[in-house]
Structures are given as structure tokens and as C-alpha cells.
Amino acid sequence: MLQTDNLTYQYPGSRAIFYPDIQCEKGQSLLILGKSGVGKSTLLHLLGGLMQPTAGTIQIANQNMTQLSGRSLDQFRGKHIGIIFQQSHFINALNVIENLTFTRKLAGLSPDKKKIKGILDRLAIPHKAKKRTDELSQGEMQRLSIARALVTEPSIILADEPTSALDDDNCLRVIELLQNQAQQDGASLIIVTHDHRIAREFDNQITLSDIK
Amino acid sequence: MNLLQVSWKNSWNKSLSSALSIILIAFGVGLLSVLVLFQNQFSEQFDKNQAGIGMVVGAKGSPLQLILNAMFHVDAPTGNIKIEDAAFLFNKKNPFIETAVPLSVGDSYTSYRIIGTNHDILELYTDQLQEGRLWVENMEVTIGAQVAQELKLSLGDRFYSSHGFNEGDLTHDEGEKFEVVGILEAHGSVIDKLILTSTESIWAVHEGHQHEDDDHQHDHAHDGSENHEHDHPHEHDRDHNHAHMPMDSLQSANGATKSFLDYPKKDITSVLIRFKDDKKKAIPVINMPRGITENTPLMATAPTYELNKLMANVGSGIKALRYLAILIAIISALSIFISLYNNLRERKHELAMMRVAGAKPFQLFAIILFEAMIIGTIGAIIGWLLAHVSMIFISSLLHHQFHYGLDAWKMYPAEMMIIGATILISIFAGLFPAWKAYNTDIIKNLS
Numbered sequence: 001m002l003q004t005d006n007l008t009y010q011y012p013g014s015r016a017i018f019y020p021d022i023q024c025e026k027g028q029s030l031l032i033l034g035k036s037g038v039g040k041s042t043l044l045h046l047l048g049g050l051m052q053p054t055a056g057t058i059q060i061a062n063q064n065m066t067q068l069s070g071r072s073l074d075q076f077r078g079k080h081i082g083i084i085f086q087q088s089h090f091i092n093a094l095n096v097i098e099n100l101t102f103t104r105k106l107a108g109l110s111p112d113k114k115k116i117k118g119i120l121d122r123l124a125i126p127h128k129a130k131k132r133t134d135e136l137s138q139g140e141m142q143r144l145s146i147a148r149a150l151v152t153e154p155s156i157i158l159a160d161e162p163t164s165a166l167d168d169d170n171c172l173r174v175i176e177l178l179q180n181q182a183q184q185d186g187a188s189l190i191i192v193t194h195d196h197r198i199a200r201e202f203d204n205q206i207t208l209s210d211i212k
Numbered sequence: 213m214n215l216l217q218v219s220w221k222n223s224w225n226k227s228l229s230s231a232l233s234i235i236l237i238a239f240g241v242g243l244l245s246v247l248v249l250f251q252n253q254f255s256e257q258f259d260k261n262q263a264g265i266g267m268v269v270g271a272k273g274s275p276l277q278l279i280l281n282a283m284f285h286v287d288a289p290t291g292n293i294k295i296e297d298a299a300f301l302f303n304k305k306n307p308f309i310e311t312a313v314p315l316s317v318g319d320s321y322t323s324y325r326i327i328g329t330n331h332d333i334l335e336l337y338t339d340q341l342q343e344g345r346l347w348v349e350n351m352e353v354t355i356g357a358q359v360a361q362e363l364k365l366s367l368g369d370r371f372y373s374s375h376g377f378n379e380g381d382l383t384h385d386e387g388e389k390f391e392v393v394g395i396l397e398a399h400g401s402v403i404d405k406l407i408l409t410s411t412e413s414i415w416a417v418h419e420g421h422q423h424e425d426d427d428h429q430h431d432h433a434h435d436g437s438e439n440h441e442h443d444h445p446h447e448h449d450r451d452h453n454h455a456h457m458p459m460d461s462l463q464s465a466n467g468a469t470k471s472f473l474d475y476p477k478k479d480i481t482s483v484l485i486r487f488k489d490d491k492k493k494a495i496p497v498i499n500m501p502r503g504i505t506e507n508t509p510l511m512a513t514a515p516t517y518e519l520n521k522l523m524a525n526v527g528s529g530i531k532a533l534r535y536l537a538i539l540i541a542i543i544s545a546l547s548i549f550i551s552l553y554n555n556l557r558e559r560k561h562e563l564a565m566m567r568v569a570g571a572k573p574f575q576l577f578a579i580i581l582f583e584a585m586i587i588g589t590i591g592a593i594i595g596w597l598l599a600h601v602s603m604i605f606i607s608s609l610l611h612h613q614f615h616y617g618l619d620a621w622k623m624y625p626a627e628m629m630i631i632g633a634t635i636l637i638s639i640f641a642g643l644f645p646a647w648k649a650y651n652t653d654i655i656k657n658l659s
Contacts, residue, residue, distance in 0.1 A: 050568065050654050071572050078570015085658055089561035091218065093225035101213045106570040111213070148569070 001025050002047070002156050002188050007056035009042055016054060019043055020206060024156070024188040029179050031199065032192045034208030040192045043208070044160050047190065049077040061155040078107035082149030082187070084159040084178075088141040090133035096120070096144060097129045100151045107152040119147045122181065138165075142174060150181055156188040163195050175201050215575060219582030222555075229551040230587055236544035237591025238598055241634050243537035245599030247530055248626045250606070253618045257284075258519055260401040263336040266492060267501055267512050269293070269301060270482035275513035276522060282315055282482040283515055285325050285402055286614045289317055289481045290511065296476035297509050301483050308497050311335050311486040314472060316414040318481070319373040321390070324359045324615060326373050326407040328414030328480070330472070334396075336486060337403040343367060344394030346408075350416055353390045353409045357398035358615065365392050373417060388416075405615040411472040411480060485512075541634065544591065545641040548584050552645035556580070563649055564657035573650045580646035581639060588638020592631040599627075 002024045010016035017039040024030045034040045045051040047058060049065050058065045061080050068076050090099050100116045120126040123143040128136060136144060142162070149157050159178060163171040175191075175198050182189035191198070199205065223230050261284055270278040273290030280287040301312045313336060316328030327333075331346055344367045347354050355365055365371075370389040390409065398404055472480070487497050504512035556563075563576055603620035611617045 045655055048568070074567070074570050074572045077568070083568050085565075087561075087658075089565045089658070091222075091562050091566070092559075093221040094213070094218065098213055098221070102218060103569045105213055106566060106575070108570070152569075 001059075001061070002190065003059040004047070005057045005059070007043075007046060007058065008054045009039070009046060009051070010054045017042060019046075019056070019208075022047075022190075022206065024190055024204070026155075026186050026188060027183050028204065029182065029189040029191070029202055030204045030206070031202035032190065032206050032208060033194065033196065033199065034192075035194055038208040040194070040208055041160060044083075044158050044190075044192045047156070048081055048083050048158050049073050075108060079109070079152060080155040082152060082154040082157040084145045084149045084157065084162055086161040086164055088145045090141075090144065090148075092132065092134050095130050095132050096125070096136070099133060099144070100147060103148050103151050109152060115153075116151060119150050122184070123147050123177070139170065142166075143177070146174075146178060146181060150185055150187075153185060154187055156190060157182050159189070159191045159193075161193050161195065162191060163193065163198055168197060171195070171197055172201070215578050216582050219579050219586055222559075222579070223583050223586045226551065226555055229547075229555070233544055233547040233551055233587050234591040234594065236540060236547050237588060237634060237638070238595035240537050240540035240544055241592045241595025241630055242598035242602070243533060243540065243595075244630050245596055245627050246602055246606075247534055247537070248624055248630065249599060249603050249618070249622070251530060252624050252626070253622070255523075257616065258523075262515060262519075263401065264486050265336065265484050265515055266487040266497070267485040267514055268482055269298060269485065269504060269510050269512045272505070272509070272511040275511065276518050278482060278511060278513060279515050279518045281317065282484060283402070284614075285317070285327075285406065286616075292479035292481055293483075293510055294476070295473060295478055295480060298480065298483055299473055299476065301485060302473055308487055308491045308494065308500070309485055310488045311484075313484040313486075314411055314480045315482045315484065316411050316480045319375060319414065319417065321371050321373055321407055322363055324363065324405060324407055326353070326390070326409060326414070328409055328411040330411065333403070333408065333484075336484065337399055337401055340397045342395045342397040344392070346394055347410055347413075348393075350410060350413045351388050351390050352393045352413070353407050354394035354396060355392055355408070356396050356404040356406045358404040359407055360392075360395045362615075365395075367392055367395070415475075415478055541637060545637045548587055548638055548641040549644065551587075552580060552584060552642055553648075556645050556648055560652065560657045563652045564654045567652055567654045568658070573652070576652055577646045577650040580649045581642045584638045584642025584646070585635060588635045588641075591638075592634040595634075596627060596631060 002022065004019065004022045006021070007019040008016050009019075019039070022030065022032075032040060032043065042051065046053050049058075049068070052069070053066060056066070060076075063076065063080075065073070065076060091102065094102060097113075097116060097120075100119070101111045101113075104111060104116070117126065117129070120129055123146060125140055125143050125147070128140055128144075133141070133144065149159075157178070162178065163174055166174060178189055178191070179201070191202075263283075265283060268278055268282045270282060270289065271291030271293050277287050278290045281289045295314075298314075300306070301309065302314075303309075311332050313333045314329055315333075317325060319326040334346075341354070342357060342360075344354065359365065369392045372389055390407070390413070396403060396408075472478070491497050501512035501514050504510050566576060567573070600620050603618055607618040607620050
């Protein structure tokens, strides 16, 4: 589960951003909405351990992540947090299955081919296992991004604008997919977006402009 | 899937730039390794064949040619010398000379040189018989191990000699044949490639030339000539029966235990001199070559001096090639650097993604460094292989031309140093790109 307390971030020379306390239980989904520039991406970076907050705490899997730094933070992020970015980037020299195996390796986990194959089956891309990532279509890349976020069996999955480039049908399909997969793995799903099309799919929502 | 495997796959992802770097490295390493192999094997051959010879005496001409002909049995002789002029070298009472070995060259059998000499030549090379015995009678030969092996000669085999040193030269196919009476054990020196017989046998084979060919242009080492070219027609040989008449007279002379010194008016080609151990550095010994050259019709030269001069001359060429190879190595290091650095810009997103997935900065550093190391190692190994494969060709050429073979697969510590240094240079070339990867900014590269 995820819980934040008095989370604050201040860019040098700017005024501080104060975030509301967030709580997301195991298997639950949370949508964070907001217009451009309100600090959505910054929040995602803070929750993903990619940036250190100016103040406040972030509790993930009973660990105060703000107390971690360096190697221990890298290791914690690899093991407990899966992040899906708007743009998919993979190691082009590796094929689909190698990308997923290496992701587990970086998180300090065993290759577990069965687990990887299971995720590819669930995401309907098992036939792409041996393909190079630059041979995949946009939709397949999106699925592979989700697969990579799930492959380390994380406590939370963070998704940054996962639907902004998709049409309505695909937009809803991806959200459904993310929710189902997160639920199956017992992970908390947090989506940061300005895309209001998906708002009705989430019971738990926060709109950042309200609290700034 | 570990870091090394990822680096391996990355190295081949941009196969064209990797291949270019590898080719450059291989070329540099190959050139350096060939130079190492060549230099080492040549100096080994020189050392083995020096056989403690302190001075070579022959006809006036090029000292280096004399050395190459008398000691290494390549090149033509500078000419012949009269035994009466060289007799003082064979004086057993000479306080400085331990061994003086006469050599008569000019003939061959399928391009292996036949040397007229005496048994003292074996003292120089401390050679032992593998089978049979040493030559005693005229037209008997004792052959080196390489000759026996390559020409498949065994005891009792008989053959005609050819005039000159090349296959296809005029064959003395009338008169008596040479007979193999002994085979020497392999020694690893020039003696393995020689067919040894008595000086008198060489005279016997060529006696006919002296009588019949006084006015022709066929210069011959045994009849006092200066030149050993064989590019003119041998019309004069149609009535050769040279081996018969002189043979009879020489055999009778030999039967009366005469030595070659009993024929002062006859010719030999050169004399190999080994000085007494305790006199090698004596002033008269040091001055002896100059004294002989200035005061007699002979030319004497010290092999060490001539070979050092030769190595110095060859050495400057080798030095130039070595600098070229080092330049290529530097260019290849630059090529690795440019290739990795450019790739890094294209791969900034994937490196950032690795960091997101939990990669530590040093893991990214290692991936890039491994890539540099992989390219360097493959290039170095290919270069090393190229050098040794080239040596096979060089060896075969040398063997064909001079019967000198090189051991193409012999390894020298310097080669390992070249490979090690190349890998280190490659790693060095990858340091800056690796450091850039180490400092990958996740937010900047994924925003």
C-alpha cells in the first residue's frame, strides 16, 4: 500500500508545491487529475523515488521511502515500484522476453521465465516474446510497458499519462487492462493524467488544481 | 541476462560502427603482432645459426652477402677463393683459431644446397647422426633432417645434383650420382637444410666445367667466378661428362688420405672460423678480419658486426611499422570512443529506463565499459589470429624460397602484452561514455 504525509516539493526559485495526503490500499486504483503545470509529473516522480521531496514522507510497503537514498533507493524502486511512462522506451538490442528478464535482474529477482510468460499471456502478446522491441506496434509497446511494470511484482504501479495518445476505445481498453492486472497482482495503481475521459473508470480521484 | 550479456547484445546492435572499430583494432594488433613474431623468430634463427662462428672468410665482395651465403645458406656466394690463399686459416698451430671449416657451395638437389666441407662442420652445430654414417668417400652425402623429411630421402638413395640453387636449374645428370649414407638428427638450425659431402666431391662434379667451359658466360662459384646468376642457356652442357675423368683422379687422391689442403690451386667458397674461447676478445682476433681483408686476396668479416648492422637497418623499418600500428591503435580507440558516445545519445532513454527499473549508476557504467572491452577484446583476438595466419603465409613463402620455416603458432609474451594493452586502451576509450552513462539523469531523459 501507499501512503503520503505532508508531501512538499520546491523547485529552486519557485514556490513550494504542497500535495494532499494520499492513501491507496493493495489492489486499489487512484486517479490523480490535473491541468498541465500543476505538478502531476513531479508527484509521480516523488512517488516513484526518482526525486526526493523537500518535506513529508512516502510510505510504500511499510517503508518510509524518503529515508532511502543511493543504492538502497534504487533497489527499493526496482523491487516495489513499477512505472509506466507516456512514451515507451526499451533496450533495443534485447528482445521482449530479454527486456523483461533484465528488468527482474535489475530488481534483484530471479529470471522466472514462467512468471514472465504468464504476464505476456495475460497481456495477449506471447507471440511477440522473441521480437525485438523496435519491431512492435504502438499498442504492443504499451502492453510491453505494462508487462515491464508488472514483472517485478511491485507494491505500486505508477502510470504517467498512459492514455493521452490513444483514441477513446483504446484509452478505455488500456485503463481496464491496467486495473485488472494491478488487481490480479495485488498492487496499488496510481494514474496521473489530465485526460478526463477516464475519470468515470475510477472511484478514487484527486484533482491537483483543487489543493494547490 | 546479466550486464555482460546486455553489453554483448548492445555491441552488435550497432554492428556497423562496432565492426569498423573491430577492423581498426584488428589491423593495429595484427601489424604489431606480426612484427613481434617476425623479430623474435628471426633473431632466434640468427642466434641458432651463429653457432659460435666468429669470422667468415671468402672472396672479396659484400660482407653481408658472404655472411648470408656461408652461415645462413641464402643468397649467392661472393665468389671463390684459392685454397693456397686460405691455407693459413687451417694451420692447427694458429693460437687463436679453434675450428676452421671449408665450404664449397654452388650445387643443390631440388633446391636444397649441397655443401662440400669436412666433418669439422658438425662441431659448429654439435649435430648427431640419426642413422647411417658421415660421408667418407667421394659422392657420399650425409643429409640434414629437414632434407630427409621433405625430400623423403633415406639411406642408399641416389640423386644427381643441380647446378645452382633453384629447382629447375641444370641437372648434372651424367656421371656418378650422390648417395645418401647418413641422416643427421634435427637440430633446429641451418644444418637441417643442408646436404653435406666432401669438398672433393664438389670438385669432381664440376671438374668438367673447368676444362670445357673456359670461355662461356656461365659464372660458377667453384671455378673462381664472381657471380652466380643462372639465367643464361646452358648449351655447353650437352657434352658434359665432367664427373667421370676428374672423379677417378680425385678418388685415387682421396684414397691416399689426401686432404683438400693438398690441392692448393683448387677453389673453395668460404671458411667459417670459430675462435678459441679464451681468445675471442683478444686484440689480434678483433683485428683479424680487417687484417685479412687488407693484406690478402680474401675478405674476412665478423658475423656479429654484420648482423647487428643488418638488424639496425631492418630495425628502422620495423620501428616505422610499429609507429604506424600504434597510430592505428590510437585511431581505433578514438573510433570506439566516438561510436559509444554517439550511441549514448541515442540510448539516453533506455539508460534512464534502466535506472527507473532499479539499475544502479555503476551498472550503467559497467554496461558501457563492457561494450568498449568487448569491442577491444574481439578486435585484439581477430588481430592476433590475423597475425598468426599471416605468419603461415610468410612462413610458406620463406620455406619455398630459402627452406626457412617460421613457427606460425609460437606465442611470445609480447603478444599477450599487446592484447592486454589493446583491451586496456579500449576500456580507457570507454571511460568517458561510461561516466556519462553513470550520470544519467532520469527525469531529464524521460520527461
